[in-house]
Amino acid sequence: MKLKELADKLGLSQTTVSRALNGYPEVREETRMRVQKAATTYNYRPNTRAMGLATGRSMAIGHVIPVYSKNEVVNPVFGEFIAGASQTYSANGYELLLTVADAQNEEDTYRKLVAKGAVDGVIVHSPERNDSRVAMLRDIGLPFVIHGRVSEIDLEYSWIDFNNRRAFQQATQLLLDLGHEKIALINGIETLNFAWLRRQGYTHALEQAGIALDPSLMSSAEMTEGHGYSSASAMLKKPDAPTAFLVSSYMIALGVRRAISHAGLQMGRDVSVIIHDDELSFFQNNDPVPQFTATRSSVREAGAKAAQMLLNIIDDPSIAPVSELLEAHLTIGSSTGPLKRLKAANQN
Amino acid sequence: MKLKELADKLGLSQTTVSRALNGYPEVREETRMRVQKAATTYNYRPNTRAMGLATGRSMAIGHVIPVYSKNEVVNPVFGEFIAGASQTYSANGYELLLTVADAQNEEDTYRKLVAKGAVDGVIVHSPERNDSRVAMLRDIGLPFVIHGRVSEIDLEYSWIDFNNRRAFQQATQLLLDLGHEKIALINGIETLNFAWLRRQGYTHALEQAGIALDPSLMSSAEMTEGHGYSSASAMLKKPDAPTAFLVSSYMIALGVRRAISHAGLQMGRDVSVIIHDDELSFFQNNDPVPQFTATRSSVREAGAKAAQMLLNIIDDPSIAPVSELLEAHLTIGSSTGPLKRLKAANQN
């Protein structure tokens, strides 16, 4: 069913039908009703492409997910973030265009999207510490919101993030308060800004406490279970093994937990662990007493908010860059406890 | 830069430029070169919407992800599948339109997509045992490929799946061969077809072996870590606790592993576990000796293949429904071993 057919059926012009459906005032209320009813009856929906052509807007938002190599990790955080954003989009008649792009030619991907007129704006994922995309997107004038921040740049841009630094500082502080001094950090890739900020929070807290940083207690890689396992295993084998771990994601933590139990230790008693919990739906950490002590911040919520921010910007591009910094909640679970001197050394 | 401008710059008509760019034969080779070079220089890309309007195709594929309630689990398998599909799309000039839809009005979502002319085809995720979407999509004539199958329906349609039934039958058989008889199944939601087929494989193998089914050893729910933990914990507390677990996903298995170790048992020695491994990138199970004995099948590969299938169908809708059944590989890891009589009973 196309506009013309609907108009013919109603004995009206396309103009009037279009206006009735789009809520313009120069249509008699009675006519509008008639039109709307007919539209429902015939399940009429304006053709997106035709509408886009006529209005110059595509009613679509691009999400560009960087992938570093062919078989690279797809961060499950994306799925959750997108689930949040998606709600906002469909509530506002927008579509979500997903592109999985080589990190190499990611800029190209954005340019292409704009040139093709495929999207009205984009959400930028996984910003790096000094991410060139910010400058580029401003250049080409494509509205965007970054999930995360870009610390080492002093341009204005819109973003939403949670307070990585503060969260990890607090978490470290908690471990210090429990008496731990040999605290390991098992982090994501530290060229990515979020991981870098987390590390800052960690080092800051240690420095404040007058504890020297030990590079052998810091590990940084893709956030996989395997990364957690191998890093933690290696650290636990050291003569001066850490008594506590600060861990950047639930996935990593699963590996850490495995390493701990392989080492014959018990999490929460012999070794403390604090994780950052993105509240992924398939990794609930919310038993009455959660497994993991965690700093938590809902990625899904961030997704919904980021999407709304972007739509606002598209509606009125003149509004100054906006941003929102979410605070994480610290939840005490069973994975932390006061420092206890181990009776026997590592029984590896 | 739009077609007209480019044509003007070249002193050619839009017609010729369009033809040159789209590879039509009635253009002198020299002219084509000139046009292509200019297109690159000015970074010209045809406007998707205009092109779509003119050709009647949208060059976009829809992926509809069902969500059952507001805070429902987003299966990480989607992310991986989509990463695979995405490669195929961008190699063929297609876009990927993602919709997260209420399972309730999912049919509506498809109708809407078609009416709006937003997509040329869709990939259907998470089919149920008797999924009404098949009939509906055939009705409205939208090309589609199902990731999975719909067992209880005898319509023809295109699908790609891996052999769930066979995989779980083999896995069960392996456990039987190892001497296990009390074998538990911790499955996904069994109204979903894949889970149903897995259960069939499991029950079939047990029946063949003359072992009575024990409903208390079968559990079915969303595939989360929590599900694995609570189900396995409960079963391990029973007087006749299972000595082996068949588990539908890596995530569930993590919970099972936790339950096993909480029960003071050791996986692979006291209790055997076989999982199905979708080869998610952030859960590599491919150490020299993998943690988990597993049936494996790459979801990412399935995504790429499904996408290619769909594009083929769109190119030539007359081709009969096609399908592909992938076989899973069984990999022996350290989570399985021969049945050993436990010295002490469950020490819970």
Next chain:
DNA sequence: TATCTTATCCAAAGCGCTTTCAATTTACTT
């Protein structure tokens, strides 16, 4: 009753592309 508003509605142009139908060259035959 004649004029001016206001409320409704419509014809037609235009969004940027593809594609049909024609026109113009050029190449080839005889």
Next chain:
DNA sequence: AAGTAAATTGAAAGCGCTTTGGATAAGATA
């Protein structure tokens, strides 16, 4: 040299919608 076929290019229509610039009818004003 004349005529025909093949190669190359363009003009213009059309995809389905929005929106500008009237037109018309009804109501208000004087």
